[in-house]
Amino acid sequence: MAEKLIGTDIAPPDLIAKITGRAKYSEDFRADNMAFAKILASPMPHARVRRVDASRALALPGVLGILRAEDVPQRDGPREAVLTDEPHYEGEPILAIAAETEQIAAAAIELIDIDFEPLPFVIDPLESLRPGGPNAYSGGNLFSDDAWSEIKWTAEDFAEIDAGRMPNAEAVVEWSKGDVSAAFAASDLILDEVIVHQSLSHHPMEPRSNMAYWENGKLFAHVSTQSAQRTKYAMAGMLDMDPEDIVLVAEYCGGGFGSKISGSTIMALPAFFSRKINRPIMHRVTRAEENYIGRARPGFQSWLKMGFLSSGKCNAIDLYLVEEAGAYGSGDNGTAGMVADLTYTPQNMRFRAVSIYTNTPPKAAQRGPGGAQIISMMEPILDKAGRELGIDRLEMRMINAPDADVSFGPRDSQLTSVHAKEALRMGAEMFDWAGKQSLSGQRVGSKVSGIGIGLSPYTAGSRGFDGLMLISPEDGKLHVHQGIGNLGTHSIADTARPAAEILGLNWDQVEIVWGNSSRGMPRSSVQAGSQTTHAHTRANHAAAMDARRKIQEVAARTLGGAANAYRMDNGVVTGPGGRMTFAQIAARAIELGGEYDGHTLPDDIHETTVPAATGLAGKGLMGVAKDNYGGEGGIYSWVAGFAHVELDVETGVVEIKEYVGITDCGTVIHPRSLGAQVLGGSIQGMGMAMTQRWVFDPQYGVPFAKRLYTARPPGILDVPPNMSWGAVGIADPQSPVGAKGIGEPPVGAGAAALTTAVADAMGGKCLCRTPLTPDIILAELEGRTRAHGRLDMHVG
Amino acid sequence: MGDMDSVELLETKFSRRTFIKGVIAVGATATATSQFLGRPGIAGAQTMAGSAARLITLRVNDQDRPVDVLPNETLAMTLRYRLNLTGTKLGCDRAECGACTVLVDGVNQYSCSMLTHQVRGRAVTTIEGLQNPDTGELSTVQQAVLEEGGFQCAFCAPGFIMSMTAMIDDNPNPTREEAAHALSGNLCRCCDYDKILTCAMRAAELARSV
């Protein structure tokens, strides 16, 4: 019998390359005659280029050319271009110089004579909403139906805001369900809070450096991207070219967290520049540049009213979010509203939001977009209600978390499976929640303990993509062609396991083909939104079932007997007529042709799978299919995080003593990798809650915290040396494999476990803003007014 | 000051501070005006157009490697762009992340923050130098990482592995806390710290058993 693959620890096949230095990320590729590009970035948050004189730069020996905004496509509205003459944030790329060496390119940038006309700017969305407040764009602060407009709130609205109350101001997004005012009237407890969540940069370890060259009209693009197949099409769109003329190489990606989903805008710079000067171009992005062009999670300024019955049940929510949309827009607010309704099941809810353009670096989804922020913000409020009602905080979550019959959001969405309460129960046991109650508020010396819980859901799947695989006559192995990316989740290998199991193969009989579009990539999900594990275990399952049928038919046609009487194990098919190896089957499939070797393809596969499959036709027995398993409802995974912290009341420093994270993400495919996702994602959330800040000079609109040491993502000493994780492990009934994704939900869990634990250490006082840096904590402890306004968006 | 003088000076009087001063001074001459605005595209650039490369011999991964090096060139750039040893990564180029960590005479160092001229006559080991060149056998640390399935995106892995290599030499019997301290100069943005520590402990265990 072939080994069991699902649920076992198997290191991904690329690990040896990763630990020997052979793994090639985009900056590790070289091309003959490669030149280097450097960008000139805007020194102002909003400006217009009045004049550029590049003559001195171009005269510098070794300089090869300049790329300007006019050389790349420009679109109207808040739509990012590779280069622009009207920058909308400090750090936006204006032009680029190519030279024989990077030093020369950098020196040439210094010789550019450039004159900017400074324009009005705004870095705080509330400022833009004030009567007469500045707009991020000359046309306004709101863009819809392809037109700019201006949204301003009234002086009365701001009188309410300044008094600490929720304004009844004009919203752009609004939905409600149930009878919200009647529900609040029936509430036994109503909490009214003002909460601010900061914006924060993604800062993946690998800056988004890219390299490109052209050969006979074909573009060879080495890209740092989370996805692969979809990035090729994104690149084709940016360059307005036939996708089949692109060879996209994306073998490894040093993290993205949502900032490199289908690559990023800057990935097209080497392609444009290389086309213009006819040399391969390497564009290395520095860490400081990464801070600007590398995307950020949007912050929220919010008002939250939550009603509770004396039983502890949340019966009403009124939530108003002002979202910082950055220079190119953001839509985190929508999921934030959905996740709030899903997690606390109030039945009566009003949600309002405005997302306002600002002159700050562009926003993008960051692991658990919208959901992670709102969970980190709302969990301490749930705790506060528990305290006031005299109900244990774990119990508050058990009372309010959804069951399988949940319907949530404006369209009463359903879910495929929910095991949030099982995750809470498992976590409470592993953490010893009951036993640790005595730690709450316990003081030893200057240190006060607090314990907390964060329960965090997020979408974790999608349906309908294609699987493509080939059994080769040469080695008899299964070659699984992956169109998803390789950004460190190991899904590039793990999603192939169901296929191997269906075909009765051991893992060493499987080859993963990935990272180079010329080798054939099926239509795939973007590697984002925790979709991949769910979507591509299904797609590979479908393609493997197709291969299985074909193997049986080829065996029966060759050896006789009924096709379904043939069994396969360990690369051998056995049945009434005898046995054949997979290599023999593959060779025979090529002889038979037609659908067996991919010369005939199913009608329902995606049009972008067709060229990939056609390129592989005749090379072996092909399994190719669309995921037609269907299903109803949203696919969500959950993480329940439990933390114990010690707050030093003399320094304001918080030390995390213990953390436990339990997930409901369906069937576990690869335990060790899952543990890394649960804990790693949780730690990212801890950085979000505690340290990763944005600091802007309000007068000039320029950021101060722009490097790793100023933005402070968590280091190894910021987390406990022992952390634990677990999984509920109940299969999702709507997938043949049962696995759901896991990338997103741990972030909110880790963040909220800390925001609640810190509040607990402070006797239940919610500071209602992140990050919880020592200065903010100390000001509170010492009864001082904070150094910033309650609703200011970018502060220490 | 000629190249010769500046190189000798840096070699004899090296400290982190002199290194920073050296690079900033170079930048300042070329960027006096734009530095005023703190133009971000410039901040990371070492600009020294017109300065001459010199041929020197480096000892890298037990081999003598003759190579042309600019006076202000960092070891990371020499390794990556002249010796094609791209296993050493650049995550920040400013001593903030440890992705560029290599061993210099057995001590883990940020190669982005050393000038190549400083390592003349010293033994440099990069991630490519850990595997046995004849047998292909992985080093103890690499073996431990493989067994424990360490790292996610692994962009930080070469740096961490070099720091782990220095660690097991220095303290072959660490606690998890001590291992965390030994690795605290390396950042993992995927935050795979729990597993990284497990790898480090396994590496120490393997090292003790040989």
Ligand code: FES
């Ligand atoms: S690249 Fe050297 S420390 Fe970050």
Ligand code: FES
């Ligand atoms: S594994 Fe991605 S940065 Fe460490």
